[in-house]
Amino acid sequence: MTDFQKTLDAIYKKAACSDARGETASYIPELADIDAHKFGMHLIDSDQRNYSVGDSNENFSIQSISKVLSLTMALGLIGEDLWKRVGVEPSGDPFNHLSLLEQENGIPRNPLINAGAIVVADILVSRLKRPKEDFLAFIRNIANDRSISYNERVAASEKATGFRNFAAAHLLKSYGNLKNDVDLVLDFYFHQCAIEMSCAQLAKTFFLYGNGGRCMQGQGYLNTHQVKRINALMLTCGFYDEAGEFAFEVGLPGKSGVGGGIVALLPNTFCVACWSPGLNKKGNSKLGMEALEKLTSDTGLSIF
Numbered sequence: 001m002t003d004f005q006k007t008l009d010a011i012y013k014k015a016a017c018s019d020a021r022g023e024t025a026s027y028i029p030e031l032a033d034i035d036a037h038k039f040g041m042h043l044i045d046s047d048q049r050n051y052s053v054g055d056s057n058e059n060f061s062i063q064s065i066s067k068v069l070s071l072t073m074a075l076g077l078i079g080e081d082l083w084k085r086v087g088v089e090p091s092g093d094p095f096n097h098l099s100l101l102e103q104e105n106g107i108p109r110n111p112l113i114n115a116g117a118i119v120v121a122d123i124l125v126s127r128l129k130r131p132k133e134d135f136l137a138f139i140r141n142i143a144n145d146r147s148i149s150y151n152e153r154v155a156a157s158e159k160a161t162g163f164r165n166f167a168a169a170h171l172l173k174s175y176g177n178l179k180n181d182v183d184l185v186l187d188f189y190f191h192q193c194a195i196e197m198s199c200a201q202l203a204k205t206f207f208l209y210g211n212g213g214r215c216m217q218g219q220g221y222l223n224t225h226q227v228k229r230i231n232a233l234m235l236t237c238g239f240y241d242e243a244g245e246f247a248f249e250v251g252l253p254g255k256s257g258v259g260g261g262i263v264a265l266l267p268n269t270f271c272v273a274c275w276s277p278g279l280n281k282k283g284n285s286k287l288g289m290e291a292l293e294k295l296t297s298d299t300g301l302s303i304f
């Protein structure tokens, strides 16, 4: 049987003495000052046993990791119609690029790049009575944890500097693929990105994607067909123009965020969350990528 705690301890030891930790995300001013020496990891196996190291209980901004959760909620609300407004192909571009959006007439390549997530946010704004409150309640239910919240300072910070997201939303609007007011949709989007969680909470929340769509409490959020699709999207699109590298090095469906978090899972085996705020050039956690590579290499556990 795999000794996950021993593997995490070895990863932590290696990470602690690494001095090439990458850069924090300075384009969202509130994220720029996070201590790049933080490092945490939390793993939950299929028997719901927990293993952790480092700053695994410290909150951080989940940023783009939230795109998987908003997609999950939107799929539950409108089902397959969602795919009329957003594609399922990797973009091979950075998360905030706009060129393909124009070439492809306002249909974003996939729901995990910013433009795609903004369309998903638009769907939620249309469908939910109190979008921000209802989305937060959805996540708190999955995690069974009322303490999960938005960080209003991070949301405001991104609103003040999120020019590319405003550009994306306006472009979508010009193609008729954004139904609501740009400011309203982006207010929701900036808040979803500003949700804070710890590695422990994140692993708990994403447990459902490795468990046939059922959360740790046993409640179903996705059917097996939908969960297959979301895992396929995480594998092919979860790391933008580094998705190939993540599949190559780590070999798991997963999702990153510019807060330095990465969550990944092996269906029916484990769900793991890692946090190290320094990013590589592609906007993915530098040590997080290395830690997950070591996890799957040392244990021999990956989807390949």
Ligand SMILES: NC(=O)CC[C@H](N)C(=O)O
Pocket: 062, 063, 064, 065, 095, 096, 114, 158, 165, 193, 256, 257, 258, 259, 283
């Ligand atoms: N990759 C990310 O985490 C990007 C999310 C960030 N809120 C943005 O829209 O730019």
